[in-house]
Amino acid sequence: MFSKAFLICLFMPFALMVMGQEGNDVLARKVTLNIRETSIEDILKQIETEDFAFTYSAEIFDVKKRISINVKDETIGSVLDILFRGQGMECQQLGNKLLIRKKRVPKETVSKSDTTKKEIASALPVKPIVQKVEPSVVEKEREETPVTEPKNEKVTPIIATQRSDSAIGNSTPSSEASGSELENARTEYYQIERKQTEAIVAAYKNHELAPLLFVPIYDIHPRSLLPIEFKGEIAAEEAPKKVKEPKPEKPAKDNKFRINLAPSVGYTEIGNRDAILLGGQLAYNPNKSFGLGVAGKAFITRAEPDAHLGADYSYSGGYGGLLLEATLFPNKPFHLSFPVIFGLGEIMYNSLQPITGLNTIEDRRTVFVFEPGAYLEMNVIKYLRIGFGATYRDASSANLKYSSTEQPIMDKNGLDGLSINVMLKFGIF
Structure with missing residues (x-):
């Protein structure tokens, strides 16, 4: 326990x-x-x-x-x-x-049948061993041996026996057949194969090939040759297709609505007197580089005493009409504009009493005015621009005269002249 x-x-x-x-x-x-x-x-x-x-x-x-x-x-x-x-x-x-x-890969196990196959392959001859035979003996064998079909009865049993023995497990073919017998069997086998080959060569030695095609030979004029219809397919390299270059895209239409209002003030000389110009324009721009509209200006000079009339008189008036305006570099912060005015106007020689409001006109004339100009404009904010520039006024005959004596007050070119202006533009650009 x-x-x-x-x-x-x-x-x-x-x-x-x-x-x-x-x-x-x-x-x-x-x-x-x-x-x-x-x-x-x-x-x-x-x-x-x-x-x-x-x-x-x-x-x-x-x-x-x-x-x-x-x-x-x-x-x-x-x-x-x-x-x-x-x-x-x-x-x-x-x-x-x-x-x-x-994962570990298991080692491959070699089966018994695979070992047997390797033994059979090693038992088969790799290179035939042929005994040297004297030329005289070979010639006698050729004369005595008739051309008959070879018999492989002696070779086949020996090789078959060798394979069966090796399959059973014998590693060498000499278990039942000795090495000399195997060598003799090989020699006999190759001799029979050689005789078969010689018999086939001898059978076709005197054979002549019959003409397969009879082609007549005669002169043919090249022009008499007719084209031969070809029903097959011709393999030819395809010509590279031309790649169409993409067309340049057209710029999209600018449908934006643009309009601007521009008051201006300037200085000029009329009839050798200093004058002030007050003006303005209203323009529509179908695009950023061109504008169309109306423009007008009013002027007045300083009053000077007239000895003939005995009072202070000055030149005053105005003009207006069609406006055309071109703009360079409109997308830049600083750009140039070139306005042109075509219009009608009036100039008069008058005396205005500030206290009483009485206006005395000595003479007046209607004139046609053509006034081109150039401005340097600057973008201040989104809806505001400021411009500095000059214009030249070219007017038709403005010859004013005294009503009593018909003496000239101003010659015909007295309204022409250069003006310096400052302009503010308000609008959608």
């Missing part, structure tokens, strides 16, 4: 350890995961618990590869198969560690 109790106490820890190992199959544990776009390394960390951990090298697989997985009550082994699908990995449990490594 003592010995049995001692043995039970001795083997009990070992049995419990074995049972613990069998019951502690980590790969059979079930887990539930619902993870999206997470690296394999992080997924393994989430599967680990306090009683086991994964062991691996980051160089054998892509630990940063992101995977989405959604499983419920699935074994850890199945989850690892999903994570490492297509990467050739396996997992082995070593105590409380799960080792992840590359």
Whole structure:
């Protein structure tokens, strides 16, 4: 009894350890995961618990590869198969560690049949060994031997016997047939083959080929040749197709509505007197470079005493008409504009009493005015521009005269002259 109790106490820890190992199959544990776009390394960390951990090298697989997985009550082994699908990995449990490594490829086992085939191949002759025979003996054999079909009855049994023996397991063909017999059989076999070849050559030695086609030979004039109809297909290289160059795209039509109102003030000389010009224009621009509209200006000179009339008189009047305007570099912050005015106007020689408001007109004339100009404009804000420029006024005859004596007050070119202007443009450009 003592010995049995001692043995039970001795083997009990070992049995419990074995049972613990069998019951502690980590790969059979079930887990539930619902993870999206997470690296394999992080997924393994989430599967680990306090009683086991994964062991691996980051160089054998892509630990940063992101995977989405959604499983419920699935074994850890199945989850690892999903994570490492297509990467050739396996997992082995070593105590409380799960080792992840590359799958080991089992060594190929060579079957007995393959060994037999290799032995048969090694037993077959690689190079025939032919004994040297004197020329006289060969000539006698040719004379004595008639041309008949070869008989392979002697060679075939020996080779067949050799193959059957090697297939059974004999590594050398000399188990039943000696080396000299095998060599003699080979020599006889090649002699028979040679005789067959010589017989075939002798049978066709005196054979002549019959003419297959008779072609008459005579002179043919080149012009009498007729074209031969060809019904086949001619393989020719296709000419490269011309690639059509894309046509330049036409600029899109500018349908934006543009309009501007521009008051101006300037200085000029009329009849050798300083004068002030007050004007304005209203223009429509179908595009940024051209404008069409109307414009007008009014002027008045300083009043000077007239000894003939005994009062202070000045020149005053105005003109207006069609406006044409061209603009260079309209998209630049600084640009040039060239307005031209075609219109009619009036000039008069008068005396205005500021207190009483009495206006005494000595003479007046209607004139035709042509006034080109040039301005340097600057964009201030989106809807405002300011311009500085000059215009030249060319008017028709403006010869004013005294009503009583018909003496000239102003000659015919008295209204012509240069003016300096400042202009503000308000509008949509």
